[in-house]
Amino acid sequence: MAYDVNGTTIEHDEEGYITTLSEWTKELAEVISKAEDVDMGEEHWAVVNFLRDYYEEYQIAPAVRVLIKSIKKSMGPEVGNNKYMYELFPYGPAKQACKIAGLPKPTGCV
Amino acid sequence: MKFGIVVSEGPYTHQASDSAYNFVKAALATGHEVSRVFFYHDGVNVGTRLSIPPQDDRQIQAQWTALAKEHGLDLVICIAAAQRRGLLDKNEADRQGKDANNIADGFRISGLGQLIEMGIQADRTITFGD
């Protein structure tokens, strides 16, 4: 199972998460988002970039409430709220946005 | 009194699961309640139905399964720890595209939240591990 980015294949698992995190590119993110039926706008990218920065710094994808709290702080409450996040990523800001951002699947532990 | 039990070492390698089993049996025998047994770290390996211990040794998984049946115990295997170590129930195996599953009767796979919830609900939480 793989995504096709301009002729290059990027392996992914059963659920669409890429297997080798270092293979992520912005072009790949566009390809994954199409497969997910998400039309990437500015806010989508802001969330994806935030997730990647957070992962780079702390080596974990943040929990949804941490994500929302941080987005609220940096982009304001009209973006940083649960409802809007789910409008951006209908299958969940954690799962879907992490997939597009090329991060590990959040361990759905709760 | 309600006890919550954590088992955090693998069977046979470590005595932890045996000690936990003896404790749970004694607790039930003296009229206490055991709200949940949560298997974490290598403790998740207690829940595989594919182990074949020698006939003259204790059957750790079978003992737990029997105790769970008799007393309606809630035996929970941590999903994050289980996935690392290759323990899957049928649902997970299907979802992850794996060709087999190995969880024994009486055990269920669930999240770490179940450990925290156990700590909140139980009067005493006791860990058997290394």
Add this chain to the structure above:
Amino acid sequence: MATLHTVNKSPFQNQTLISCLGHAKVGDSVLLMEDGVYGAMSGTAMSEVVAGMGANVKLFVLGADVSARGIDASRVAEGITSVNYEEFVGMAASCDRVQNWL
């Protein structure tokens, strides 16, 4: 507000028992179990340390693990009480919390 502590490591192998006794409060109980029962033996290099550091707590040993290791009951140091699993349960119930030193 007493705590029941459990220790399952031999004091000849690591510092867990020392650490536990260094943190236990006056009136707490400490139960030696699994390989921890070796810390309950008299006449060892650790006996005096255990007796000294354990002076302010109540020391117990799990009888089942003592017999399993072939330690004769007479080798369990004075002042250390042997308990069975039901008594272990009772101690856990009557303390305010249990701390397992792993």
Add this chain to the structure above:
Amino acid sequence: MSIVKKFLYVNRKAPYGTIYAQEALEVVLIGAAFDQDVSMAFLDDGVFQLTKGQDTKEAGLKNFSPTFRALGDYEVTKLYVEQESLDERGLTLDDLQDIQWEDEDDDYAEKPSIIVVSRAGMADVMADQDVILSF
């Protein structure tokens, strides 16, 4: 869920040699969603978990030490570190990562999460808990 209990996660083991430190952190991160009164204790070899400059590349392991700095986002802001354990291992506070949390009620002021306590102080922290989970 209205019950709020005092949870203490006790860390007495070094990172990497065994998985306990890493899986303990996973429990803490998940547990943070339950709105309990959470503290972490680092004593004995557990203090090694917090040291600066961990680089796991050559060993081929996942470096989870940066995650400690995310704990503040999860409202885990009380990391008790035992002075005697540091001393015995030739460490000082300067050898540990700078871990902070943002106080929303104080204009997002950054405050240190690490609280250095004596052995007696650590015993007091332990004796004040409802649930103690050891790793």
